[in-house]
Amino acid sequence: MAKMQTVTILTPVNGDVIPLKVVKDPVFSAGMMGLGFGVQPSDGQIVAPVTGKITMIAETKHAFGFTTPDNNLEVLVHLGIDTVDLKGAPFTVNVKTGDEVQAGDVIATMDLSAIEAANRQTTVVLAVTNSSDKLDSLDVTEGTAQAGQVVASGRLNANTFNAKRQGKLPQAGKYDQLATDIIENVGGVENINSLIHCITRLRFYLKDESKANDDVIANMKGVIDVAKAGGQYQVVIGPAVTDVYDAVIKQIGPELSNDSETAKAVAETAAAANKPTTAWGKVKYGFSSLIGVITGSMIPVIGLLAASGILKGVLALLTTFHVVATTDSTYVIISAMGDSVFYFLPIFVGFTAGKKLGADPVIMGIIGGVLTYPTLITMASGKTLSTFMGMAINGSFFGLPVHMASYTYSIFPMIAGAWLASKLEPWLKRVIPTVLRMIFVPLFEVVIISGAIILFLGPIITVLSTGLANAIVAIYNLSPAISGLIIGGFYQVLVIFGLHWAVIPIVANDIATTGHSYLNAIVSATMVAQGGAVLAIALKSKLANIQELAWPATISAFAGVTEPAMYGINLKYGRAFVTASIGAAVGGFLTGLMRVNMWGFTGSLIGFTSFVNPKGLDFSFWGFWIASIATIIVSFTLTWMFGFKDEDVQAVKTAPKKRHLGQTA
Structure with a gap:
């Protein structure tokens, strides 16, 4: 077997050779420009690191490109960090584009003191920009070295080595x-x-x-x-x-x-190639895109949600059978373990949605922290100063009345905030000078996005959810069975957009005033339906990664936490969410028809004791089991037959990666 050829690279300047990963520039240190190394220079004389043709000299003289004749390696030498702003002043160039040079030839000088005086770093960076195509590895010798000394050696990959032997190397620098x-x-x-x-x-x-x-x-x-x-x-x-x-x-x-903006632009234009032209097609496309963002933002935390859901279910059993009391410190500690991911969910979703939509994920995480700040949470549940359009005015901002909503457990406000940040951030970076961006981009972004959510988006969601809650109560008073059908079918849709929060106070008020809640019994059926659908997928799928997620999601849903089932599986694969909603509609209808009542908050199968009348066992307990079993049968059967197949997983994986190169958008 032929030995792969080794190539050598010289250091372009006297100084200390350092690994590329410690260079203080994220583009180079992350390897985005290819394998290479950095040099902390001790003087300013620059030499050619390889023998070949100079294919590029930056207009600002801070960067040189070389192509080697024998294997078409493309080598970039970058003088200093962020020195493009100096417009060539510290550099003197002795060569021009097209010149042939020998390794070690002096090609330029850089004024180190002038670069330092301009508050720039003098680090010289060398990168093999086509190393992913050419090299299997690049070994760098660190430490002090003289300009022209061999400090790196790389091994050509098999394709390049064989192409060279056959005289079929591709043309280099075609677009320079x-x-x-x-x-x-x-x-x-x-x-x-x-x-x-x-x-x-x-x-x-x-x-x-x-x-x-x-x-x-x-x-x-x-x-x-x-x-x-x-x-x-x-x-x-x-x-x-x-x-x-x-x-x-x-x-x-x-x-x-700007890699994040480039990735976003590529995704947007690729998606635009499939964008429909009919009104209904546009609605479907927009909803599909929204669901894609929601599920994509939730996937990284689905495992945590499933684990927390199971833990909350265990805690419910411990309290139901009086193993621990809600006043015990044991209960408080376990509750914190189970609730923390939900309580601080806006922080996690802000980070993941920021990555998904092209906004700064750290800034979005901080904005999530603003929304879950303890004082603001206290304000949301505190004294009502006045009301407006059904909203409780519980604070003010520079004299402006504010409705402070609770954002724990919520995801949609953060996704909307990440979308807004993805539009705001590029504009801020264009108008704010480079030297001020580190401070003022995060400052303006946190203030503007947090303010937009608190002052506008939160109240809008509250108004919509309050209206929906009033409609739900009116429908239930008209007919429990019809309301069960409608609420069961659409409640989990409300959860996606955070519109279900107005229903929770109705349930709490019912239990506080009457000791029971018919409405909460219907909501419980929707949890069972999500569990029945994801159970079908867990049993039907032959894919290990789907089973790995579906089984914990099933347990979590039956323990009263539907987010892992909904965002991790059912909603992501579309039809399964529809079949689960149909099962929920059937369960809600039966729950309302049989006037099933509920005396506690904990729902789904884990909450079976909530359906026991404290005055004595009545039909609500048996009605709960009849409705739950029917819900599971319907959602399971429909999902097994129509809601999911393993091919859906591959379809979801490949859809975002389609590239329509004929598109001129």
Whole structure:
């Protein structure tokens, strides 16, 4: 077996060689630009790290690109961190694009003192930008080294090695000249704030669009057209957009890239290719997209929710059979273990929704912390100062009356907040100078998003849920059976959007004033239905990852916590949520028809003792079991037959990854 060829790379400057992972630039340290290393320079003389052609010199002289002739390695040397803003002042270049150089040749000098005086880091970074295609590994020798000394060696992968032996190496740097021409005609590096791309277009954020030469760019070979939209200067490339983007970033520097916004733009334009044109199609598409965001935001915490649901069920059994009392410290400790993930759910959902929608996840987590701040939670349940449109006014903000809602257990406000942040954040980054972004982007984002949720979104949800609650009471008074059918079928939909919270006070008031609640009995049937549906999936699926989630979700749903079943399985695969809702409608109908009553809060199967009349066992207990068994049979059977198949899992996995390269959006 032939031995794979080893390539060697020199250090481009005197100094201390350091691992790439400790370089203080996330683009390089995370390996986004490829394998490599950093150097803390002791002087400013820069040499070529490899023998080859200079394929790129950044307009601001802070970066050089090399291509080796024997194996087409593409090597980037980046002088300093965030030095693009210095517009070339600290650098002197001795070569030009197209020159052939030998490893060790002096190519430039950098003024270290000038860079430090500008409050920039002098670290020189070397990255093999096509290492993912070319190299199996790159071993770096750390420590003090002289410019031109071999400090790294890499092993060519089998494809590159064999292609070289056969004389079939692919062309390197194919888009470098196009990238150079585009940069020059959008006004140069100094006119670029940042660059992202979608599936067909380079999307520049320019400081002054009037400096761009539209006609010249549109007529370049490799460019389809030029467009301007949403504050972006868009260069339409087509299927090769990612290659051209990489070539441009290599020249202007990774500090002008934005990976999260690029990923978001790619996802949006890929989805737009499937966007329907009919009114009903648009409604279905919008709802499907919303469900995708909701389930995607919840998936990372589903396991925790399932575990907490099971723990809450165990605690319910312990209190039901008087093993522990609600006043015991044991109860308080176990309750904290079971409730914490729900109490602080906005923090977790804020983080995951931020990642899903392209907002800063840490900032969104902090906003979730604002909504669950203990003083605000106390305000939400505190004294009512006045009422407005059925809302309790329980606070003020600079004299403005405020309805403070409780956001524990809620997810929709945080998802809406993450969507708003995904729109606000790029704008803030464009208008706030780079040196101020670290402080002022989080400051404005936390204030604006938190304020929008507390002052606007929360009250809107409260008004809607209060109206729904009044309608539910009216329907129940008209006909318990019909109300059971309607509430059973749609209650878990209300849970998704946080509109169910107005129902909880009605249940609490019923139990406080009469000692029982017919309405809570119907809600209990919806929990059983979610459990019956996910039980069918647990038994039917042959996929280990589905079974691993479905079984705990089943236990959790029957223990009264439906979030793992709903967000982790049923809602994610669509039809299963519908079949579960049909089962819930049947269970709700029977519960209302038989006038099943409930004397406690804990529902689902774990809460069977809540259906025991304290004055003596009556038909409510047996009615609960009849309705629950019927609910399980209907939801289980419909889900088994129509609600789920293993092929749905693969369909959900591949749907977000579709790329329609012919789309010119």
